[in-house]
Amino acid sequence: MLRFFVLIGLVVVIALIVRSQMIPESFGDLGHFRADAVEEAKRFEPRHLGRDVCADCHDDVAALHVKDAHARVECESCHGPGATHVAADGEGGIIRPDGKAPCLVCHQLMPARPSVFAQITPEDHYRFVGVEDPEVDCIACHDPHEPLFMDRDLRTARLHPLIHRCRDCHAGRTDETLVRPPGHPEIFECDYCHADIVDGFAERPHSEVRCTTCHLFFRESDFAGRMLRDSDPRFCLLCHREAEFRSDDAPPGIDWPAHREDMADDTIDLDKRCVDCHQDRIHPLQTRTAVGSEE
Ligand code: HEC
Ligand code: HEC
Ligand code: HEC
Ligand code: HEC
Ligand code: HEC
Ligand code: HEC
Ligand code: HEC
Ligand code: HEC
Ligand code: HEC
Numbered sequence: 001m002l003r004f005f006v007l008i009g010l011v012v013v014i015a016l017i018v019r020s021q022m023i024p025e026s027f028g029d030l031g032h033f034r035a036d037a038v039e040e041a042k043r044f045e046p047r048h049l050g051r052d053v054c055a056d057c058h059d060d061v062a063a064l065h066v067k068d069a070h071a072r073v074e075c076e077s078c079h080g081p082g083a084t085h086v087a088a089d090g091e092g093g094i095i096r097p098d099g100k101a102p103c104l105v106c107h108q109l110m111p112a113r114p115s116v117f118a119q120i121t122p123e124d125h126y127r128f129v130g131v132e133d134p135e136v137d138c139i140a141c142h143d144p145h146e147p148l149f150m151d152r153d154l155r156t157a158r159l160h161p162l163i164h165r166c167r168d169c170h171a172g173r174t175d176e177t178l179v180r181p182p183g184h185p186e187i188f189e190c191d192y193c194h195a196d197i198v199d200g201f202a203e204r205p206h207s208e209v210r211c212t213t214c215h216l217f218f219r220e221s222d223f224a225g226r227m228l229r230d231s232d233p234r235f236c237l238l239c240h241r242e243a244e245f246r247s248d249d250a251p252p253g254i255d256w257p258a259h260r261e262d263m264a265d266d267t268i269d270l271d272k273r274c275v276d277c278h279q280d281r282i283h284p285l286q287t288r289t290a291v292g293s294e295e
Pocket of ligand 6: 157158160161163188189190191192193194211212215227228229
């Protein structure tokens with residue numbers, strides 16, 4: 001019995017000696033960690049600098065960026081670490097992304113991705129927007145710094161009751177036109193609250209276009225999100241710009257801004273946005289916004 005306790009005592013003593021040898025010098029000075037580690041970490045040069053540093057020299061790009069859907073994406077998530085570039089005063093040292101891959105890294109449809117995040121498969125997406133040539137780059141239509149040309153800051157858009165999209169409950173389902181079986185959970189449809197706008201929409205030229213394609217919804221809580229109304233002409237041009245890579249069944253294309261000049265009756269027309277001439281082709285409004293009063 002005594003031998004047993006001596007053995008345990010010995011083990012404890014050895015353990016204490018080993019511990020005192022193993023514990024780094026500054027451990028516990030500041031808390032349950034090695035205080036010197038803080039100084040050591042400070043000596044590393046950061047490779048990622050953050051967008052505020054980029055904005056010092058690229059204020060034009062940075063200003064666009066804060067407004068659109070990519071507002072939360074860091075410059076260096078696409079351009080790689082900027083330390084070398086900035087140290088060289090902008091001479092090289094930065095990636096200029098090229099091709100589809102840099103976009104698909106984040107936007108390729110994958111069941112494991114949170115379903116509220118915007119995802120596409122290039123094949124389906126190109127069919128939908130009427131692009132024939134699979135080699136066409138995403139930036140032929142989307143400006144990487146303002147992919148949807150929103151005409152107002154996301155955070156100033158109206159708070160709107162929560163809406164449901166199929167992909168909120170069905171991972172990977174993007175076909176919103178699929179017929180739901182009887183007894184399917186109730187979803188709040190647009191017509192529940194906007195009956196006058198939905199009424200007759202099926203007979204309008206944009207009947208194939210989902211309401212939520214033009215009115216993006218960014219969920220903010222379990223009850224609400226930001227609903228956008230986008231009347232920036234470049235948004236319409238995502239579908240309507242005349243280009244060689246588009247197929248015959250693509251939405252009708254126009255040459256912009258030549259189209260406006262061709263269609264203008266007088267000089268006032270030369271300031272008009274697409275919706276000022278074409279709202280009747282989209283849907284009626286409840287409230288009329290005056291030209292240019294958006295900003
Ligand atoms: C000290 C000023 C400065 C800072 C800070 C700076 N840049 Fe630049 N950058 C330049 C200059 C100068 C050029 C070359 C001229 C041009 O294209 O405007 C350039 C060019 C670029 C290019 C184009 C490269 C190419 O091959 O065409 C990219 C992309 C870029 N910068 C991204 C960034 C990012 C991202 C940051 C933040 C990490 C950043 N820059 C910070 C000055 C700067
Ligand atoms: C979603 C990816 C993405 C993000 C985020 C992004 N960029 Fe870019 N950027 C690109 C791509 C792609 C190009 C090349 C565009 C082209 O070739 O037309 C580019 C080009 C540039 C250029 C060169 C422009 C020119 O006309 O030569 C600069 C400068 C630049 N980016 C700065 C920035 C800054 C600053 C930020 C952050 C505020 C930023 N980028 C965020 C993808 C991105
Ligand atoms: C680092 C990840 C990342 C990369 C790379 C990236 N994006 Fe995005 N993109 C985002 C995030 C985050 C959003 C905001 C989506 C949200 O909040 O639901 C977004 C939004 C968008 C939207 C709006 C989608 C919608 O309906 O809400 C489009 C269009 C888009 N990106 C296109 C592109 C294109 C084109 C490229 C390549 C030049 C690209 N993205 C590269 C992260 C990325
Ligand atoms: C011919 C022009 C065109 C090309 C090329 C194009 N897009 Fe789009 N994209 C659009 C239009 C128009 C929309 C808005 C309609 C919609 O929501 O599908 C859109 C929407 C998106 C969205 C939002 C989808 C959603 O469900 O909210 C993403 C993400 C996107 N594009 C990414 C890409 C990527 C990545 C590429 C390259 C592989 C690409 N786009 C190429 C025109 C284009
Ligand atoms: C609030 C969550 C929710 C939303 C949003 C939702 N569904 Fe469903 N859906 C369900 C549930 C739950 C079932 C029943 C699954 C089962 O019984 O296996 C289902 C079943 C289905 C089915 C039959 C089974 C299957 O998976 O093929 C179809 C088809 C369907 N939904 C289509 C849609 C479409 C199209 C949309 C968008 C317009 C949509 N759903 C939006 C929850 C949802
Ligand atoms: C539960 C009710 C409800 C549902 C469902 C609903 N909305 Fe709304 N929506 C509202 C209310 C309330 C307003 C503010 C109305 C006003 O001020 O006249 C609004 C405003 C809007 C606006 C104007 C935003 C602005 O900036 O002025 C748009 C666009 C919109 N909704 C689109 C949609 C779309 C698209 C759907 C279907 C996906 C939808 N809504 C479903 C209640 C709803
Ligand atoms: C997601 C793609 C998409 C977007 C975004 C889009 N449209 Fe369209 N547009 C279409 C389709 C599809 C048609 C129907 C073409 C047909 O009938 O063959 C159409 C038809 C039209 C027509 C009627 C052409 C005719 O023959 O009568 C006009 C005008 C028009 N759109 C203007 C706009 C304006 C203005 C915007 C921006 C507020 C816009 N579109 C945004 C896809 C789009
Ligand atoms: C000054 C007024 C005006 C402006 C601004 C304007 N359009 Fe038009 N647009 C017209 C007229 C007029 C026609 C021919 C008659 C018609 O179809 O209504 C037309 C025709 C069209 C067509 C049908 C072309 C065809 O071949 O079938 C489309 C698509 C279209 N416009 C889209 C747009 C888009 C997208 C914008 C903004 C980028 C825009 N328009 C801006 C007046 C305008
Ligand atoms: C082709 C793009 C497009 C489609 C599709 C579309 N809208 Fe709109 N909608 C717009 C534009 C652009 C405006 C705002 C015009 C402006 O600000 O002058 C708008 C405005 C609205 C408003 C605000 C109306 C007001 O009086 O202020 C509501 C609500 C709305 N849309 C609901 C819907 C619903 C519901 C659907 C589907 C049935 C739908 N939209 C489909 C482009 C579209």
